[in-house]
Amino acid sequence: MNLIKSNTKDLEYIGSQNNNLLNYLEILKNIVPIENKGDIQNEINKLIRINEDMKKGLYFLTIQGSLKTGKSTLTNLLIGKEVAVTQAGVDTTKTPYVITKSNNDIPAIFVYKLIKSPKKPQDIENIIESIVDDVKGIKLQNNKWNSYFRKEKLKFTTENIKKYTVNESYNEALFINIQIPRPKEAKEWILDYEIALLDTPGIEGKKATQSQNVIKEIKRRTNMLIVMQSTVTPINNEEIKALKEYKNEGAELRHMHNKFELKPWANEYDRKKFLESEKKAIERGKDILKNEFGLKEVITESFNLAKVEDYLRNNQDYKFLKNEYDEFINFVKGLITSIETIKFESKREKALKQVLNLFNNWESEDGIFFKLKSKFEKDLEDIETELNEIKKAFLEYEKNIREFREDFFNKNYSKINEYINYKLMKEANTHLEIPNNLINKAEKEIIDNIEMFISNLNNELNELLKEYILKLLNEEKKVLDRQLNEIKSFLKEKKFTKFIDKLYPINFNITDIPNIINISVTKEEIKGLLNNKEFIKKESKGGLIGKILPSDKYLQTEKFEKHLKDNIFQKAMINGFSNFIQDFKTDIFNNANGVLDNYLKQTNKILLEVEEEYNKNVLNRKERNKNSIVSIEELFRNVQEVKRKLV
Numbered sequence: 001m002n003l004i005k006s007n008t009k010d011l012e013y014i015g016s017q018n019n020n021l022l023n024y025l026e027i028l029k030n031i032v033p034i035e036n037k038g039d040i041q042n043e044i045n046k047l048i049r050i051n052e053d054m055k056k057g058l059y060f061l062t063i064q065g066s067l068k069t070g071k072s073t074l075t076n077l078l079i080g081k082e083v084a085v086t087q088a089g090v091d092t093t094k095t096p097y098v099i100t101k102s103n104n105d106i107p108a109i110f111v112y113k114l115i116k117s118p119k120k121p122q123d124i125e126n127i128i129e130s131i132v133d134d135v136k137g138i139k140l141q142n143n144k145w146n147s148y149f150r151k152e153k154l155k156f157t158t159e160n161i162k163k164y165t166v167n168e169s170y171n172e173a174l175f176i177n178i179q180i181p182r183p184k185e186a187k188e189w190i191l192d193y194e195i196a197l198l199d200t201p202g203i204e205g206k207k208a209t210q211s212q213n214v215i216k217e218i219k220r221r222t223n224m225l226i227v228m229q230s231t232v233t234p235i236n237n238e239e240i241k242a243l244k245e246y247k248n249e250g251a252e253l254r255h256m257h258n259k260f261e262l263k264p265w266a267n268e269y270d271r272k273k274f275l276e277s278e279k280k281a282i283e284r285g286k287d288i289l290k291n292e293f294g295l296k297e298v299i300t301e302s303f304n305l306a307k308v309e310d311y312l313r314n315n316q317d318y319k320f321l322k323n324e325y326d327e328f329i330n331f332v333k334g335l336i337t338s339i340e341t342i343k344f345e346s347k348r349e350k351a352l353k354q355v356l357n358l359f360n361n362w363e364s365e366d367g368i369f370f371k372l373k374s375k376f377e378k379d380l381e382d383i384e385t386e387l388n389e390i391k392k393a394f395l396e397y398e399k400n401i402r403e404f405r406e407d408f409f410n411k412n413y414s415k416i417n418e419y420i421n422y423k424l425m426k427e428a429n430t431h432l433e434i435p436n437n438l439i440n441k442a443e444k445e446i447i448d449n450i451e452m453f454i455s456n457l458n459n460e461l462n463e464l465l466k467e468y469i470l471k472l473l474n475e476e477k478k479v480l481d482r483q484l485n486e487i488k489s490f491l492k493e494k495k496f497t498k499f500i501d502k503l504y505p506i507n508f509n510i511t512d513i514p515n516i517i518n519i520s521v522t523k524e525e526i527k528g529l530l531n532n533k534e535f536i537k538k539e540s541k542g543g544l545i546g547k548i549l550p551s552d553k554y555l556q557t558e559k560f561e562k563h564l565k566d567n568i569f570q571k572a573m574i575n576g577f578s579n580f581i582q583d584f585k586t587d588i589f590n591n592a593n594g595v596l597d598n599y600l601k602q603t604n605k606i607l608l609e610v611e612e613e614y615n616k617n618v619l620n621r622k623e624r625n626k627n628s629i630v631s632i633e634e635l636f637r638n639v640q641e642v643k644r645k646l647v
Contacts (some may be wrong), residue, residue: 011054011344012587014351017642018051021355024635024642031628032372042126043368046358049133053221057136058100058196060221060345064246065228066239070258073305074197074228075099077312078190078332080183084199085158092242096214097133097176098198101191107156110177111164115150128217134644135196136221136508149174150402156180175214188333193340198222216245218353223346224339225251230258230612231274234281235288240480243292250353252346254335259304275640301331326626352646359643360635367635376625377631386494386613393487395609398600400480400504405596412472419468420586424461424517447523462515473508481505502606 022044029040063071070082079099087172102108112131118124123145128612154160156178161500182189190197200215226244235243246253262274286298308328312320340348363369488500 011348011351012379014332014355014646015051015054016647018047018351018355019301020058020642021639022047024638028368028372028632028635031631033375036372036375039368041142043358043362045143047355048140048352049129049138050351052140053136054347055573057138058194059223059346060098060136060198061190061195061217061224061339062198062222062227062246062251063226063228064199064200064239064242066233066236068233069228070305071199071228073309074226074256074258077195077308078306079180080179080186080189083161083178083180085162094201095173095176096198096218097178098196099178099180099191100135100196103179103180105181107178107424109154109160110179111152111154111158111173112149112175112177113152114148115173116148118148125212125217128174130220131214132217134402135175135177145562152158188329188336190332190336193336195336195339219245220249222249223343223350224254226254226256228256228258228286229285231260231278231280231281235285240288240292243289249291249357250350252342253289253295253298255285255298255300257285257288257302258298259302260306260425262455286406297575303331313338317333332457339554355646356643359639360595362639369632369639373629373632376628380622380625387611390490390496391607393490394603394610397480397483398603400483401596401600401603404476404480408473408476412476415472415642416465420465423468424464425518428455440465451523458517461517463510465517466510466513466515469513470508470510477506477508491610496610499606499610499613502609503603506595506599508595541638545625 023046025040025047029037029044032040063074065071074083076082083099112134114127118127126145129138130140130143131149133140133143134146134151147507154164161178164176169193180191182192198218200218219242225243227235227239227243257278261277262271282300282302286300289295289298305328307321307324311325325639362369364370484503484505488503492502
C-alpha cells in the first residue's frame with residue numbers, strides 16, 4: 001500500500017512538471033508566427049498524451065517474436081478464447097491488432113481505416129498515434145488527425161478476423177481492435193486489469209508500409225514486452241534489432257520459451273541432442289536480453305503451449321496434460337500480479353522515458369526551440385535586405401512596362417500590317433456597295449451619298465482594327481500580370497497585405513485606342529470621276545459633261561462600280577493608311593487616355609507607401625524579434641530546469 005501511495009505521488013509529481021512544460025509551450029505558441037503554431041501544438045499534444053496515458057491509459061502488453069514461436073497461440077491462451085489465427089510455421093498475422101475488454105457482453109471487431117490521405121507522408125505517424133489514443137481511451141481536444149480515419153464496427157466472426165488480420169488483400173486496415181467480453185468460466189482474466197494485449201506480425205514476415213508505421217507506434221507505447229522464442233526458432237539478429245527499439249522506449253521485459261517435443265519414435269540420442277539444443281537456446285536468449293536491456297538477471301518462463309492448448313480443447317481426454325496447463329495458469333496469475341505491482345512504476349518510467357525523449361528532441365539543433373530561435377535570428381538578417389528586394393521587384397516591373405510600351409509596336413508591326421492588308425482590305429471590299437438610286441440624281445446628291453458611305457466604312461474598319469489591337473495588347477500584357485502577381489505574393493509573405501488590393505493589373509479598353517484609319521475622299525475627286533471625259537466617252541454613248549450625268553444605263557453597270565472602287569476607294573484607302581504607320585505608337589500609348597503613364601505613376605506611389613510603412617514598422621519588428629529570442633532562451637532554461645528535477 002505504501003508502495004502504491006509512493007508511486008502515485010511520483011506520478012503526480014511527473015504530471016505537475018509536465019503541466020509546467022505545457023505552460024511553457026503555450027507561452028511559446030503565443031510568441032511564434034502562425035505558421036509555427038501547429039508544430040508547437042503537436043508538442044503540446046505529445047505531453048498531454050503522456051499525462052493521460054500515465055493516469056488512465058490501458059496497459060499495453062505486446063507479444064514479440066519471430067515466425068514459429070507461438071505468439072498467436074499465447075495470445076489465445078492468455079485471454080481464454082480463440083481469437084488469433086494460428087497455423088504452425090506460417091506468418092499468419094499480417095496486420096497488427098489489439099485485444100481489449102468489451103464494455104458489454106457482445107464481442108466486436110473495430111477496423112481503423114484511412115478516409116483521406118495526409119499532405120505529408122510523415123503525417124501518417126500522427127494519424128496512427130491518434131488511432132492508438134482511441135484504443136487506449138485517450139482523448140485530445142482539437143486533434144485534427146482524428147478526421148483522417150474512421151472506426152468501422154464489424155461482427156465478431158472467425159471470417160472477419162481472418163479477413164483483416166491474415167488476408168494481405170485487406171491492407172487498407174491500419175489497425176484492428178478486437179473487443180471481447182469476460183468469459184463466465186474464467187477465474188483470473190488478464191483483461192480485467194486494464195491490460196490490452198497486442199499481437200504483431202513475425203519479425204521476418206513481410207509487412208505493408210502502414211503496418212510498419214503501426215508497429216513503430218506500438219513499440220513506442222508498449223508498457224511490457226513478452227519476447228517469444230521456441231526450440232526451433234531462437235532469438236535472431238532481426239529480433240535483436242527490434243528489441244533495442246523497445247528498450248529505447250522504456251518497456252518492461254518478460255521472456256518466454258515455447259517448448260517443442262520430438263515425435264514419440266525418436267531415439268534416445270536424438271532426444272538428448274534436442275534437449276541440449278533447447279537448453280542452449282534458452283541460455284542464449286537470456287544472455288541477449290541481459291545485454292540488450294542491461295539486466296542483471298532474466299527469468300525465462302518455459303511452456304509447451306501446444307500441450308496447454310490441447311488440454312483446453314480436450315480436457316476430458318487429455319488429463320495427463322493438466323500439469324502443463326496448471327503451470328501456465330500459475331504463470332498468468334504471476335504475470336497479472338507482477339503487472340499490478342509494477343504498473344505505477346512502469347507507467348512512471350514510461351512517462352519519464354517519453355518526456356526525456358521529448359527533451360532530447362527539443363535540445364537538438366533540429367529541435368523546436370533552436371529552430372524557432374534560428375527563425376527569428378534569420379528574420380533579423382532578412383529585414384536588412386527585404387526592402388531592397390521589394391524595391392527591386394517594383395522597379396523591374398516598371399521597367400518591363402516601359403519596355404512593353406516601347407517594344408509593342410516593333411514586335412507586332414508585321415501582325416498588324418498583315419491584318420490591315422488582308423483582313424481589313426478584304427472586309428472593306430466586301431462591304432463596299434455603291435449607293436442605290438443614283439440615276440437622275442443631281443451631282444451634289446451623288447457626292448453626299450458616296451461621302452456618307454466612306455464615313456461609315458471608316459467607322460467599321462476602325463472598330464475592327466481596335467478590337468484586334470486590344471486583343472494583342474491583352475495577350476502581350478500576360479507577362480506583366482504574372483510579374484504583378486509575384487509582387488503581390490511577395491508583399492503577402494512580408495505582411496504588407498494592405499497594399500495588395502491597390503495593385504490592380506493593367507487594363508486596356510477599346511475606348512483607350514483612338515481611331516487610326518481615316519479614309520477620306522474630297523468632293524473634287526468624286527466630281528472629277530463623274531466628269532472624266534475619256535471615261536465617259538469610252539463607256540457611254542454620250543450625254544452632257546459637268547452638270548449632266550452619265551446615262552442611266554451606265555450607272556447600273558458593274559463597270560461603274562469597279563470604276564468607283566478603282567478610282568475613289570483604293571485611292572482613299574491608300575491615303576487613309578498612309579499616315580497610320582508613323583502615328584501608330586503615339587496614338588496607341590501617349591494619346592490613349594494615358595493608360596500606361598497613369599499606371600506607372602500609381603505603382604510608383606504604392607512603392608513609396610510600402611517603403612514608408614516598412615520604415616515605420618521595421619524598428620518594432622526588430623525589437624519584437626529580439627524580445628522573442630530572449631523569451632525563447634528563457635523558456636528553454638525553464639524547460640531544462642524541469643528536466644533536471646525529473647531526472
